[in-house]
Amino acid sequence: MKKIWHIGFLDLKLTVKDKAFFFWMLAFPLIFILIFGNLFRGSKTDTKASLTVLNQDQGKWGAYFIDKLKSPGIELTVEATEPKEYFRMLLIPADFSAKIEKRAAQTLELKKDSDANLQAGAVAETKIAQAMVKLIAELVLYGNRDMGAFFDSRSPYRDLVLVRTRLPEGTITKVPSGFDHVIPGILVQFVMMMVLIYGGISVMEDRKRRVLARILYSSASFAELFAGKFLGRVLMGLLQSAILIVAGLLFFRLNLGNLWLTGLNILVFTLAMACLSIFVGSVLKKEELIVGVSVLTANMFAALGGCWWPIEIVPPAFRALGMISPAYWAMDVFHQVIFFGKGLETVWPNLLVLLAFTAVFMALALRFFKINE
Amino acid sequence: MQQKILEIKNLSKNYGETVALANFSLDLEKGEVLGLLGPNGAGKTTLISILSGTLRGFTGSVMFKGQDLFADRNLRNLIGIVPQEMAFYEDLNALENLMFWGGLYAIPEKELKKRARELLVVVELSSRAKEPIKKFSGGMKRRLNIAIGLIHKPELLLLDEPTVGIDVQAKVSILDIIHGLGQQGTSVVFTTHQLAEVEQSCSRIAIMDKGTILAQGTLAELIRIVGEKEIVEVSGEFSADAFSAIIRRSDGNGMEILSVADHRAHLAFADSERIPAMMQHLFKHHLPIADLKIKSPNLEAVFLKMTGRSLRD
Ligand SMILES: Nc1ncnc2c1ncn2[C@@H]1O[C@H](COP(=O)(O)OP(=O)(O)O)[C@@H](O)[C@H]1O
Ligand SMILES: [Mg+2]
Numbered sequence: 001m002k003k004i005w006h007i008g009f010l011d012l013k014l015t016v017k018d019k020a021f022f023f024w025m026l027a028f029p030l031i032f033i034l035i036f037g038n039l040f041r042g043s044k045t046d047t048k049a050s051l052t053v054l055n056q057d058q059g060k061w062g063a064y065f066i067d068k069l070k071s072p073g074i075e076l077t078v079e080a081t082e083p084k085e086y087f088r089m090l091l092i093p094a095d096f097s098a099k100i101e102k103r104a105a106q107t108l109e110l111k112k113d114s115d116a117n118l119q120a121g122a123v124a125e126t127k128i129a130q131a132m133v134k135l136i137a138e139l140v141l142y143g144n145r146d147m148g149a150f151f152d153s154r155s156p157y158r159d160l161v162l163v164r165t166r167l168p169e170g171t172i173t174k175v176p177s178g179f180d181h182v183i184p185g186i187l188v189q190f191v192m193m194m195v196l197i198y199g200g201i202s203v204m205e206d207r208k209r210r211v212l213a214r215i216l217y218s219s220a221s222f223a224e225l226f227a228g229k230f231l232g233r234v235l236m237g238l239l240q241s242a243i244l245i246v247a248g249l250l251f252f253r254l255n256l257g258n259l260w261l262t263g264l265n266i267l268v269f270t271l272a273m274a275c276l277s278i279f280v281g282s283v284l285k286k287e288e289l290i291v292g293v294s295v296l297t298a299n300m301f302a303a304l305g306g307c308w309w310p311i312e313i314v315p316p317a318f319r320a321l322g323m324i325s326p327a328y329w330a331m332d333v334f335h336q337v338i339f340f341g342k343g344l345e346t347v348w349p350n351l352l353v354l355l356a357f358t359a360v361f362m363a364l365a366l367r368f369f370k371i372n373e
Numbered sequence: 374m375q376q377k378i379l380e381i382k383n384l385s386k387n388y389g390e391t392v393a394l395a396n397f398s399l400d401l402e403k404g405e406v407l408g409l410l411g412p413n414g415a416g417k418t419t420l421i422s423i424l425s426g427t428l429r430g431f432t433g434s435v436m437f438k439g440q441d442l443f444a445d446r447n448l449r450n451l452i453g454i455v456p457q458e459m460a461f462y463e464d465l466n467a468l469e470n471l472m473f474w475g476g477l478y479a480i481p482e483k484e485l486k487k488r489a490r491e492l493l494v495v496v497e498l499s500s501r502a503k504e505p506i507k508k509f510s511g512g513m514k515r516r517l518n519i520a521i522g523l524i525h526k527p528e529l530l531l532l533d534e535p536t537v538g539i540d541v542q543a544k545v546s547i548l549d550i551i552h553g554l555g556q557q558g559t560s561v562v563f564t565t566h567q568l569a570e571v572e573q574s575c576s577r578i579a580i581m582d583k584g585t586i587l588a589q590g591t592l593a594e595l596i597r598i599v600g601e602k603e604i605v606e607v608s609g610e611f612s613a614d615a616f617s618a619i620i621r622r623s624d625g626n627g628m629e630i631l632s633v634a635d636h637r638a639h640l641a642f643a644d645s646e647r648i649p650a651m652m653q654h655l656f657k658h659h660l661p662i663a664d665l666k667i668k669s670p671n672l673e674a675v676f677l678k679m680t681g682r683s684l685r686d
């Protein structure tokens with residue numbers, strides 16, 4: 001076991017020693033994160049459907065209506081004067097209460113910023129519609145009484161009128177977006193690319209330099225050598241992940257949901273890539289070839305697997321094709337955990353699929369890994 | 374009798390049709406430094422690879438200190454191997470390399486560090502211990518290659534052509550290191566295709582070709598094989614066939630043909646007085662001779678006699 005660590009840790013050390021290391025493992029992915037983060041700007045601040053209400057109402061009904069807008073999915077701000085910046089703003093005019101009491105029709109104005117996220121807008125508009133229906137229903141039922149005080153003492157009546165929005169089965173109500181989607185996506189892409197490139201090249205070079213053979217001159221066995229190389233590549237992948245997660249936490253307020261689960265996901269995905277890199281480095285004999293194949297494979301898997309754009313927005317046929325990419329399964333776990341709050345009971349099949357990829361790649365690696373050219 | 378540290382018996386190995394080793398047998402006493410001399414393709418690297426445990430598919434047996442070398446992996450902790458290639462990490466410095474390679478053996482970290490520093494002194498790299506290896510000369514890399522093979526204090530060191538491709542001075546320094554190891558009791562086998570190297574620094578010499586040992590002994594013993602003879606090297610613009618044809622027409626008494634190749638031939642004379650007559654014979658038949666050298670018996674003559682060809686061919 002000590003020998004395995006010794007062999008594996010050296011590969012990690014050599015990776016870190018490489019001068020281009022910080023560019024490839026940090027600067028380069030950050031560029032990707034910035035590009036894709038802004039391309040799919042659900043802009044971080046707007047993922048929770050923010051709604052600004054400008055309340056100029058003179059009477060009591062304005063505040064009462066605003067109370068009905070409160071909901072966990074909505075980030076509500078109430079202002080008395082018009083703020084400079086907002087994503088969407090609902091105007092409640094000065095004569096709001098007066099018109100209600102006169103039972104006169106009125107129209108409310110909803111202003112939107114051009115940058116505002118459509119998804120979040122839909123959530124806010126649905127909530128506004130629900131609040132209006134509820135208010136009107138209550139007016140019909142209870143008249144002009146001060147309903148706030150009424151409900152406070154009779155809470156069972158509070159939800160006498162329930163308004164539920166029902167969408168057709170299977171409607172995607174939420175598309176993962178913003179940095180919480182982009183960072184895991186780029187992380188998966190770069191774990192693939194870095195482990196395949198660095199891991200593949202060093203397997204090939206160690207074989208050419210006869211370093212692999214020399215390790216076996218000691219009492220280390222073939223199994224220990226293989227395990228050491230495997231471990232080295234797993235460590236590379238975990239290091240790449242750690243770098244991007246730390247950067248994400250520091251600069252993009254990254255939210256990873258359940259850390260244990262997202263961590264497990266990264267680990268299992270890295271196992272698969274570690275095996276694949278040994279295979280690539282064992283069958284290919286030239287550095288340029290390994291780089292080419294790795295970049296191609298990693299980017300194809302990234303595109304198919306939904307690392308760059310949410311797989312939820314692509315046509316179903318393309319989505320089905322994506323399943324051949326290990327990245328698809330890892331990204332799905334990220335989305336389930338980060339955006340939909342799902343747990344192991346939902347994502348375990350994905351983890352099993354990733355382990356199956358690992359088994360296949362491991363078999364290939366073992367079949368082709370050799371110490372001589 | 375002292376136990377032999379290494380006993381190789383009837384080792385044979387083929388690569389398809391190619392015979393790399395053919396009933397190769399060799400013994401080594403403890404503390405001996407054996408130079409294994411053989412031309413390119415003789416099977417030297419194949420032998421070292423088998424002894425290192427990384428080449429399979431051979432027949433024959435190898436005993437190390439009386440035990441089957443391949444039966445117990447842990448015996449490898451007692452053997453050091455220096456491959457023909459510079460098999461180490463160029464992205465690490467010399468000290469880091471020694472620490473990595475030493476780390477494959479169960480040596481406590483502190484002791485390993487001490488050992489690495491000592492070795493760097495032995496191979497004259499201590500002042501360059503932390504420099505990038507990419508800046509090292511060929512000789513320095515060769516010396517580091519040897520140090521790595523010694524990091525675990527092996528009882529037996531096997532070196533495959535440790536002096537190939539470096540300048541004369543660097544060679545001398547490496548041969549000194551090998552000689553020093555022998556004096557400290559380490560048993561050494563090193564392969565080479567250069568005569569001068571085994572003449573200088575071995576307690577025993579073995580000559581091999583085509584996968585088998587042709588002769589072995591001390592330098593004096595080997596030279597006795599040729600006998601008290603004068604060696605004549607003839608070179609010029611002639612073919613092997615032309616030379617042989619002319620020689621056949623001489624009486625050839627008291628003369629031995631050691632080797633004949635295009636442009637170069639070696640003859641041995643028991644009686645040096647016969648040399649002028651032979652030369653006259655060659656001139657008379659218009660053999661285009663450019664150069665003549667007369668030498669006293671040496672290892673080269675032994676090699677020529679055993680293999681029928683010169684090492685340079
Ligand atoms: N991997 C191999 N495949 C086929 N033939 C080989 C291989 N390695 C060596 N040989 C052949 O075996 C013979 C001995 O080679 P080798 O042991 O490398 O000789 P040396 O080290 O003395 O130059 C040569 O004829 C060589 O061509
Ligand atoms: Mg060789």
